[in-house]
Amino acid sequence: xxxERLDIDVDYLRERLAALLAIPSPTGxxxxxxxxxxxxxxxxxxxxxxxRRGAVRAKLPGAxxxxxxxxxxxxxxxxxxxxxxxxxxxxxLVPIGTWSARFxxxxxxxxxxxxxxxxxxxxxxxxxxxxxxxxxxxxxxxxDHLELRIDAQAFRLGDLHRLGxxxxxxxxxxxxxxxxxxxxxVSRHLDNKAGVAVMLAALKALIASGRTPxxxxxxxxxxxxxxxxxxxxILLPDIASLVAVDNGTTAPGQNSAEFGVTIAMADQTGPFDxxxxxxxxxxxxxxxxxxxxxxxxxxxxxGASAVEAGADVRTALVTFGxxxxxxxxxxxxxxxxxxxxxxxxxxxSDVEITRDSKPIGDLAGFTRQPTTPAPQAPIPxxxxxxxx
Numbered sequence: 001x002x003x004e005r006l007d008i009d010v011d012y013l014r015e016r017l018a019a020l021l022a023i024p025s026p027t028g029x030x031x032x033x034x035x036x037x038x039x040x041x042x043x044x045x046x047x048x049x050x051x052r053r054g055a056v057r058a059k060l061p062g063a064x065x066x067x068x069x070x071x072x073x074x075x076x077x078x079x080x081x082x083x084x085x086x087x088x089x090x091x092x093l094v095p096i097g098t099w100s101a102r103f104x105x106x107x108x109x110x111x112x113x114x115x116x117x118x119x120x121x122x123x124x125x126x127x128x129x130x131x132x133x134x135x136x137x138x139x140x141x142x143x144d145h146l147e148l149r150i151d152a153q154a155f156r157l158g159d160l161h162r163l164g165x166x167x168x169x170x171x172x173x174x175x176x177x178x179x180x181x182x183x184x185x186v187s188r189h190l191d192n193k194a195g196v197a198v199m200l201a202a203l204k205a206l207i208a209s210g211r212t213p214x215x216x217x218x219x220x221x222x223x224x225x226x227x228x229x230x231x232x233x234i235l236l237p238d239i240a241s242l243v244a245v246d247n248g249t250t251a252p253g254q255n256s257a258e259f260g261v262t263i264a265m266a267d268q269t270g271p272f273d274x275x276x277x278x279x280x281x282x283x284x285x286x287x288x289x290x291x292x293x294x295x296x297x298x299x300x301x302x303g304a305s306a307v308e309a310g311a312d313v314r315t316a317l318v319t320f321g322x323x324x325x326x327x328x329x330x331x332x333x334x335x336x337x338x339x340x341x342x343x344x345x346x347x348x349s350d351v352e353i354t355r356d357s358k359p360i361g362d363l364a365g366f367t368r369q370p371t372t373p374a375p376q377a378p379i380p381x382x383x384x385x386x387x388x
Contacts, residue, residue: 003283003286003287003348003350005283005287005345006209006344006348008201008202008337008340008341012201013337013340014179016040017185017194018179020033020037020197021193022175024110024172025076025172026077026079026171026173026226027078027224028079028224029172034050034056034075041058044207045207046058046059046203051233053224055220055222055233056075057219057234060207060217060219060347061212062214063212063214064216064357066215066240066357066358067354067356067357068216068236069213069216069243069347070217070239070241071199071202071217071219071244071245071346071347072219072221072222072234072245072302073192073195073199073221074192074196074221074225075196076222076224077173077191077193077226078099079096079171080094080096080104080109080122080170080173081094081095081096081167081168081171082169082171085160085161085166087156089156089157089160090147090149090150091111091160092144092148093146093148093171094143096170096227099326100141101143103327103328104143104173105122106121106123107121107188108173108176109122109148109172109173111165111170112170112171113165113166114166115163116164118163118165122147123146123148125139148171150163150165173188174188176328185332185333186329190322190329190331191246191322191325192246192247194247194320195245195246195247196221198336199219199221199245199340201337201340202340202343202347206347214348214351215357217347218236220302225302228300228305229305230304230305232306232309235313240313241314242303242315243280243303243316243346244302244315244317244318245318245339245343246302247319247320247321248262248264248322249296249322250322251323251325255293256294256319256321257292258320258321258323259332260321260335261284261290261292261318261319261335262321262335263277263316264277264293264299264318264319265277265293265295266296267295267299268296268298268300268304269308272317275367276314280342289345290334291338318339318343319339320335320336320339321335
């Protein structure tokens with residue numbers, strides 16, 4: 001299989017993540033973060049193409065062109081939209097992406113209008129304990145029970161019109177990142193700016209090594225994953241396999257962890273490719289990269305959107321464990337470094353399914369899955385007996 005992991009510049013990874021988090025990029029408002037990413041790729045000396053709306057396709061040339069590999073993360077994050085303007089000078093919101101209003105309460109935010117940006121705070125309708133007393137704890141949780149208080153002279157509907165606030169204006173939520181000496185990182189929007197930083201760190205390591213991948217490696221950055229579009233329109237016919245980099249959910253009933261790599265075996269759209277996921281797991285074992293597997297029942301990624309759009313590619317999902325996903329998220333640098341190491345090993349690994357270099361073929365070289373019974377070890381005499 002080959003595929004040796006490379007050393008990762010952890011300081012570079014951390015710095016890239018901090019810079020990405022500082023740029024507001026809710027779905028639909030990603031131009032600035034796209035420009036920033038293109039600057040990072042230019043600094044690394046990696047050529048790239050840009051789609052009309054701003055998805056980025058960078059390329060690291062390999063020894064062969066056919067059967068290319070791709071790695072993908074998304075630049076867009078959760079956010080909100082102005083739903084309607086209220087008589088009290090505040091605005092009602094709807095979410096961009098799927099996230100609970102519970103995590104929006106108290107958030108600082110930026111409202112982008114045609115006249116410029118305003119700062120504000122997302123508050124429950126009854127926000128003053130001195131006024132509403134116990135009623136503040138009796139309010140339902142939901143977007144209908146929140147409003148954005150704009151930090152400007154906005155006390156009535158006419159004030160909002162004067163400020164240029166309109167339905168459909170985008171609201172970006174402050175990430176409020178903390179990078180702790182223990183290696184933990186706490187912030188909103190680690191999904192999936194951490195994945196983008198992981199990819200940049202892996203790309204930097206590959207370039208520094210001077211080694212050529214066996215096939216072309218495409219590094220894809222999408223701009224609408226949080227609303228389900230993902231990698232649906234950015235793939236090329238030469239791409240045979242697609243590895244998505246995103247967050248794994250560390251929660252009760254899940255096997256993900258904030259350390260090492262979590263390989264997703266399936267999400268809500270079904271199982272990922274049998275051969276590609278097992279290759280990634282084998283590369284972890286071969287390179288002593290901590291790894292666990294998990295199944296995500298309420299989750300979809302860039303890979304899912306590509307397959308649903310009709311792309312005939314093998315897909316896999318490798319993740320960094322995130323606690324409280326789509327809320328105040330927490331990850332650990334160990335997982336980010338481990339994931340970057342895996343991407344370098346995968347990029348340099350041998351091509352095992354050579355038939356994938358062509359989109360269509362006959363049965364020659366087609367893959368096989370194990371069907372023979374597993375060997376059975378002798379059953380000990382005390383099997384089934386309770387420990388004394």
